[in-house]
Amino acid sequence: MYQYDKYDQSLVDSRVAEFRDQCERRIAGEMTEDQFKPLRLQNGLYLQLHAYMLRVAIPYGTLSGDQMRMLATIARKYDRDYGHFTTRQNIQYNWIKLEDAADILQDLSTVEMHAIQTSGNCIRNISSDQYAGASAEEAADPRPWAELLRQWSSFHPEFAHLPRKFKICVIASDTDRAAMRLHDIGIQLVENDAGELGARFYVGGGMGRTPMIAPLIREFVSADDLISYCEACLRVYNRYGRRDNKYKARIKILVHEIGAEEYKRQVEEEFAHIKTLNLDPPRAELERISEFFAPPAFDAEAPTEVDLSDPDFRIWHDQNVAEHKNPAYAIATISLKPVGGIPGDATADQMDLMADLAKQYSFDECRVTHSQNIVLPHVRKADLYALWQKLDEAGLAPANLDLIGDMIACPGLDYCSLANARSIPLAQKISQRFADQQRQKELGELKLKISGCINACGHHHAGHIGILGVDRKGVENYQLLFGGSGAEDVSLAKITGPGFTEDGVVDAIEKATDLYLAQREEGERFVDTYRRIGMEPFKEALYG
């Protein structure tokens, strides 16, 4: 994992001191809330429905055991014993006191963490593939590239006040586990015909009120040009992005309005200019960063077989364990989606346990996924059974990865001041309705995503089944959508028709899944059947 150098640490430490002073001045009445608000937001501190909320950045979703343990400590010491892992691979605390905020940032800084740029119209935390460095199919580990971009984008003076927030994702395999093309910039590391590693750039994707799939802007950007090309993409956006209208200010609107070809032409022009400025770091810097992400010392003698004689373990293994690039190891996903639970929530004790397990079984490393789960990326196959037993004891072994029970849900109206409807109670009801393991397995891969408002933090546009909570004359109502995907078969979901009550939408999902089971052909997932037969049969089942 990357380790801060003196510059990183100094930047974070000075920001903590600066924010401490700002908090003290606000409490003393030397600043109004209007003056203070942009300052606290730059440090990830929101004022939400019930209290202050702190969003802590987890760069490209990667955490050490010590960092996870610190997240637990903060939950215990300053919050109410839990945290919420988000769809941006971050963590949020819901009950923060302003008078504690600087102390929390101070504690985070001791484990090389912070909350900088987790809010505001700047380049946000860069997301990545939770299987990075462990998957056999990736062209390279995407995290050194993400780290280079993190360093470039942190406190970048030119991009501190963009027209709107800006989200970048870096992956390195054809399988997309990070919703890459639904980002402002989606980067896929690829090899060109000469065997050189570079970046394929997609620009102008996003969800929110106007969902867009990012078009391809450039097939191959050399590693030597990565920063310059990003700089060019951002500069064109910064110059022409719609600052006059918040709802049209994201880069996806610019790319859509002027067209991908024209946007690309302007980026290439800007890129040609920027290359004369020698902004790119030397290749040695990427190589220096890459050394922090060198593969761990895998046990060459470890067995490649797993004893699956315990049937309960086998269910979890079959669902939550993925192939690792080393045949003696596996990638294990810890589902934070127990039946009737709150998606993405983890208690301080559970975080401590995951930190311990990361240390004991996964080279002290864990990952946060955009699906609000935790991954242990490097587990010896011989250790999987012991790992599962410990997870099971702590309620952390739901065997539902990518099944209907593994749904994404934003905090919704239970916590969020922007929400129009509650997401979590609906997630709980769906989870309970489909609690039966056999039934979930029978339905197969089914990505269900719930947002409590049009801002789409719950990724409803990318759900095989998406749900959008709306306010209909003061009453919560839920629109149902089918056919979305955030994966390599990316697509945007379409609304089925009139919305439903909370109970009504659970019934509607059951009708839709019943139709799927009746209509599916061999090997088809829910979304495949939907794509083949279209919306009409589903509408008939729901409204007929």
Next chain:
Amino acid sequence: MIILTGNDLKTGDVIWWAGETNWSRHLSDAVDAGEEADAVLQREDAARRVNAGYSVEAEQTERGPMPLHIKDRVRASGPTVRQDLAIDTNIPIEKA
């Protein structure tokens, strides 16, 4: 009726105006600010007894003042999915 709400500056707790310079964490203590709402909010904000205050349309019920909008009822109740963290689990969320 018009009631006033906001957050405690230091703790972030949701609070309701209970008359004069008093604020309460309990919706049942809220009082009608009537036409004085804006003036009270301005005064209380300046004194830092409330942060990000705003006025809420409410109706008087048997349980006391009840906000008309669901968002403010959730604020008064606490998260409906964490009853252990709720302030008042008896507040009807679904309707005023």
